[in-house]
Amino acid sequence: MTTRLFGERVARSEDRRLLTGRGRYTGDFEPAAAHAAFVRSDFAHARITGIDVAAAQAVPGVLDVFTYADLADGFADRLPLLVPSDKLIAPRTQHALAKDEACYAGEVLAMVVARDRYVAEDALERIVVEYEPLPAAVDLDRAAGPNAPLAHLDMTDNLAGLVTEETGDVDAAFAAAPHVYDWTLRMERSASMPIETRGVVARYDEREDRLLVHDATQAPTGVRFGLAMLFGMDPDRVHVVAPDVGGGFGVKVIQFYPEEVLVPWAARRLGVPVKWIEDRREHFLGSNHERGQIHHVHVGAADDGRILALEDRFLHDTGAYCSYGLILPIITAAQLPGPYDLENYRYELRSIFTNTVPTSPFRGAGRPHAAYVMERVIERVSKELNLDSLDVRRRNFVKEFPHHVGVTFQDGGPTVYDSGDYPKGLATLLEQLDLERTRTEIATARAEGRTVGLGFGAYVEGTGIGPYEGASVSINPDGTVSVATAHGSQGQAHETVFAQVVADELQVPFERVHVTTGDTRRLGFGVGTFASRTAVVAGNAVLLATTEVKRQAAAVAARILEVAPEDVVFADGAIHVAGAPDRSIPLGRLAMASNPTRYAFGADAEEGAKLSQLAYEGGDRPLPEGSHPGLAATEYYSPTSGVFGFGFHAALVEIDLETGHVDILRYVVHHDSGRIINPMVVEGQIHGGVAQGIGGALYERIAYGEEGQMLNATFMDFLMVTAAEMPRIEEVHTETPSPNNPLGIKGVGEAGTIPVSATIANAISDALNTPVDHMPVTPEEVLTLAGKIESP
Amino acid sequence: MDVTLSVNGVSRTASVEPRITLADVLRDELGLTGTHVGCEHGVCGACTVLLDGRSVRSCLLFAVQAAGQEVTTVEGLAAADGTLHPLQKAFHDAHGLQCGFCTPGFLMAARELLDENPSPTESEVRTWLSGNLCRCTGYQNIVDAVLLAAERMRGAP
Known part of the structure; x- marks a missing residue:
């Protein structure tokens, strides 16, 4: 079976x-x-x-x-x-x-x-x-400007790196655009903060x-x-x-x-x-932080809301050092277009040293900023032109795959979206939301004097980058299967999901598959668990190693059963001859037979020894040429490029104009990361990602004083969401397989976080009918936006 | 100085300086590493244990303050034969944990809640657990797990 x-x-x-x-x-x-x-x-x-x-x-x-x-x-x-x-x-x-x-x-x-x-x-x-x-360089704007205090004594300014890239003809597109806008968007510093x-x-x-x-x-x-x-x-x-x-989340x-x-x-x-x-x-x-960026966007739009040209000049706060080079702002720049087809896009990123804790990826890694900027652009263009922002999104969607964004991806290659179906994803979200009913409810609430708003956010998530990951798989004489991957889990259930892949391929009970992660004694070569890459890269390596073990097992079984390797079937923890289930050998005994030496204890030992003689009978040596003892393989998977998940979020919020509190009445997630190994695990990843996103949108910011002293280095002062603040997340999935890897999967680790700031900002903007161009939106900021208090 | 505590029903004595926290004694002297330390200033709740049935932050308590009292840690939650406590079972079934670091604290806080209130509403669970931080789960499955455990415990004869 x-x-x-x-x-x-x-x-x-x-x-x-x-x-x-x-x-x-x-x-x-x-x-x-x-x-x-x-x-x-x-x-x-x-x-x-x-x-x-x-x-x-x-x-x-x-x-x-x-x-x-x-x-x-x-x-x-x-x-x-x-x-x-x-x-x-x-x-x-x-x-x-x-x-x-x-x-x-x-x-x-x-x-x-x-x-x-x-x-x-x-x-x-x-x-x-x-x-x-x-003197300390602390404020990002100031550090990037003239006559700034210097973050390093041996430098003459604070510029760590500069990258510019262009696709299309941006200047010509601006010249032809009927509507042109300039906006500035800011996101503050935060941190992974594992427990x-x-x-x-x-x-x-x-x-x-x-x-x-x-x-x-x-x-x-x-x-x-x-x-x-x-x-x-x-x-x-x-x-x-x-x-x-x-927990890790990048840090x-x-x-x-x-x-x-x-x-x-x-x-x-x-x-x-x-x-x-x-x-x-x-x-x-x-320990490293992330997120601090300031974007100056220049947008050219058509009457129907199509983005004809986009230029983004942005500053990235790299902190005091830059061990990650320019990777964070490059991710931002590469993924800024999101699900939209920007024919004319140019960016100039400046990575700036400040005398603050260095930065490196924190769940989302440059992408929350990208989604925030792009989704605010979509909303503001829609508002300026009096269009429905959902229509504007649809008009700008990428519709054909593979899609070349036209700028360089974080792995140094071109940014190419492998697959996706954005109209279907948005439709799936709106169905769960029940858009018409929600809009009616909002109208009713507003008529009652309540301050409510609905916001949307969209994203793509480049995942599963190289260079490689590996996996070792071996069948043990007791019928269990040992699996090892190079890097540890921070809670993503590697032991479970990899065992699912192996159990399927070998048709052994799930409980017999034992996965070890993160021990260089078991597997020395590997890259790491970050960038939503483990399921994709290590997962496909697990598949490759299991396939090779299967090939070995079939070869040994075929010799014993005197049939061709193509004529054996894996089922119920054993191999049998196709069409003759009674002619079978349990996998454990086969593992014993594949290792022609005497070592085994137990009732199977004698039988295994006999089988090993059978397995190699007729050859000129105990191990046939080209074979090795045991049923074991280590294989590596190296992807050709990243694979791109995507999704849409919606938030319905109500704002208390007395306290500035933002109550999230509903939070709806659509998500597509290709084929899903374990939906329970994927949903958990999304939940956690959304929680970190909500924290980043409303509560979490690392605050520095002018002298570069951190002002809130405790859990009393750096506010993370608790069970009391979190809304119940409604989650719907579509599955658009990736054509780029054998399992058809895409990464999901960071997906939940990426569009949350964008979504919450748009919801607050809708509620208060004012732009929200600075994240996080603290209660003080909400009251400022609402005109209740003066800007500090 | 010697401190004697009852830990998970067993009397244990450790020789400690007065300034050593209960968490450090549990972990380093008694080998009960299920109690985790996440912030050492009483906010994250990972170190939550029960002291005479009430939840406390073991990172904020000196071991000497617990002398003579009954300490229950996560290691004391399952039955002696290894049968999981309904809360542990529900956390497994509802995927109420990811990295597992905050989990012992949540389990102990939730156990105190269900001891006091066998039929909490979702809102009551969320409020009660707001003294514990989790960075992985977004809390949704933790809340569901506690509600599931409560339901199962009420249904038990």
Whole structure:
């Protein structure tokens, strides 16, 4: 009997351990290890003229205290530039410990290692840093302008990088456009903010020359190769494990944060296991942020609302350093057109250094800004021309695929949408919303004096980028199947969805498939779990590896059963001859037979040994040429390009003009990420993404004072949504398969977040009948927009 | 100094400095790493445990303050034979967790709610759980899981 789990709401394999307190997060390892703690710069920008650690060294229980002067060789170099680019004018990354200049408040200056964290923090207080404060570049507009304070002493301005690109003939299109507009749109800084902070635990065994690192990272493979190079160690002696990871959303993949280098370095130097678990304040001050951008758009429109030309000149706040190069603003620029066919589009992006925490992708990664800008443009053009914005959207939709956007994608190749059906997606959303009834309800509410509004947002999400991911699959003698992928899960249910793919292909019970993720001892090559890529890239690698194992199993079974490999069928955890189910061999026994040696225990052992003789009978050697022992394969999948999911959101909001509170009465999501492996998991991803989007639209902003001090580095002051603020999300799907990969899937991790700021902004704009050109819209901002209070 | 607590029904003694938090003692001294620490300033709720049946933030409590009292952690939620508590089962069935880091805190807070109010409305569940932060789920499936557990627990004989 053939069973099929692909597309089913399979409950998760990983739940039981996580529900019973048996999960293994980085902080759960090495309870007796020494703890590291870090002195972080008090100033946003300062020369470091001296660090006196003598008093800290003398604290009982302190093992050692380190500053830049203690670092040598590669450890004294600047940390790597993860994404180089020839458009990067000033590649700047930080030192593991600041050398002589601190460029943001929170930059690490010194490390204490002590018996426990309590003692380590006692010692921190006794370290005296001599600063020579410098002017700080903080405000993005100001930092980009003339005579700005300089974020780096060795630069003459704050320009990190500049990219311009054009498709079509923008100037000619503007000249011919009957309507031309100029608008400015701003989005403030926010952050991923997983509930588990970062953490690193390292143990170096000198006698074995072996380094084991547990790291709450989204990319253990890169950390492993990097550490091996830094230490000059054979990579086979360096193991990096991303165990259960308590949320990431982008912030846990930098390669390298200073602590990821320093903790293993200290463990090796001191000869004891060393542990560092970031506290929440450190997370605010020392883990990357995102989102800050300012866009100046120039729009040319036809009478019917078609966008004839679009030029976007925008600033991106890269923070103090740019280990991700220009990737964030490039994503923004490439995905700004969204589902719309912009024949004439030009952008100029300037990435600007400021003396603030560096930025790198946070769920959405440049795309929420893109959707916000484009959807505000659609709404404002519609408003100016007195058109229904839904009609304007339809008129501008991309209708044929593949669609060439005409600008460069984040992977360096052209931006090409593989597939989609935008009219159908919008229609699906409107059906769930019941547009006519909703509009009637709004009219009624407004007649009652209530302030309500309806907003829409659309997006495409480029997902599943290369270069590659891999998977190892092996059938074990007990009939279970072991699967390994390179990078850990942060909650996306990799263990479940990959097992679904394998169980389908091999026709083994789901429970027999065991997936290990994020352990370089199991799979050393991989890229990382980010950019909505794991299901697509690793998922297809799992399929390829399983297909190869299937081929091996069929070959061995065919020899034993004396039929052609094409004539065997996988069913019920066994292989049988097509049309003769009684002539079968369980997969476990086949695994035994494929390994012609004597090792097995149990009743099957003797039978397996006999089978192995049968399997290789007649050959000139125990293993036929070209075969290998066991049923096992490691395969890699490398996509030709990204694959593009898409969707539409609608929000119905009511505004309290006394308090400025925005109540979301309804939130409706349409979403299409190609074929869906597990709808339950996909819906969960959407829910979480929307919640982060709503936070970003209404509550979350990292606030800096003029001197570059973060003003809200606690959960009391940085407001994330709770269960009380979240509306119930109504979710509808369409499935437009991707033609670009064997499973037909597209990524979904970031989809939920991308259009939320756009949707909420449009809803508030509709309610207040005024443009909303700054995100987030805090209650104060709502009251300002409503004319209830003066602009601050 | 020695502190004796009853943890999940078992008397446990740990030798600790007065400044050590209950969370650190549970995790590092007693090996109960199911209690997680997310903010160390009492907002996120990941470290929620029950102290004499009432939810507390174990990151804000010194272990010595819990001396002589009954502490229940997530490890004490399932039955001795491993049968999941209805809340745990409902979180599994309703996909009420993703990364799982905040989950123990939610389970303990929800257990206190259902001890007090076996028939909460959705709004009551949302308000009660607003002291716990989750960054993965958008809360919808957590709320559904608590309502499902409540329904199942009411239906039990």
